[in-house]
Amino acid sequence: MAKHDPRVDAYIAKSAEFAQPILQHLRTVVHAACPEVEEGLKWGFPHFGYKGAMMCSMASFKQHCSFGFWLQAEVVGGEAAEGMGSFGKITSLKDLPSKRELTAYIKKAMALNDAGVKTKRPKAAPKPPPALPDDFAALLKKNKAAHATFQGFSPSAQREYVDWIAEAKTDATRNKRIATSLEWLAEGKQRNWKYQA
The missing domain is CATH 3.90.1150.200 (Aspartate Aminotransferase, domain 1)
Structure with a gap:
């Protein structure tokens, strides 16, 4: 039935x-x-x-x-x-x-x-490493600890910082985010470190 x-x-x-x-x-x-x-x-x-x-x-x-x-x-x-x-x-x-x-x-x-046939999902092409904004790249090179941390991150973890900086709507916000990013990177923190266990 x-x-x-x-x-x-x-x-x-x-x-x-x-x-x-x-x-x-x-x-x-x-x-x-x-x-x-x-x-x-x-x-x-x-x-x-x-x-x-x-x-x-x-x-x-x-x-x-x-x-x-x-x-x-x-x-x-x-x-x-x-x-x-x-x-x-x-x-x-x-x-x-x-x-x-x-x-x-x-x-x-x-x-x-x-027969156990499953849907075939196309594999997404891996994203290239993020392109660093010139001002952030210059300041990152001057801060060895932050630079080392950033280089050790996966492209997706790097992209979280780059996207956060790029999404700023004003220069003041952008500058503040760059300063915060350098501080957190020097401490070895990922962008969303507050939410990680």
Whole structure:
């Protein structure tokens, strides 16, 4: 027997009137195609999992709904349509693929979960070390202790100081931040040392 999460019931009930039959239909098709489905709320909208992994989700907005697969490219192919989800902005049941097509997509998503396929996230290119403002670089060279500490920091820890100085809106604030930075660096402190355990 299908296990329905009462939070999903409440989500559907609170959705716009046009959205309720769409969401109910999607939920019914998912449960029929995948009796072992695990439903719940994630990020504030209904998600359906299978064997502990995300499979698909649905959401309701003011003027449209969405339904999408976690492994979009592998299940449906290509990029997600306009709006959130695999099928674009859904405003009526006519905007959805047939029950047979949806069932086939769900079965494909189940097979991918069975095979342990995970989403591939592109690796972010490492950021280069921060470019030091000339005035800060000149003062840093004059203070050996601060310079040594700064050079020993990772690029991200260095960037915290550089960004803090660069974000100053006035020259007075900038000069004060440079002086504070040199003081803290001479003491071996990272920019957010007050919050570190």
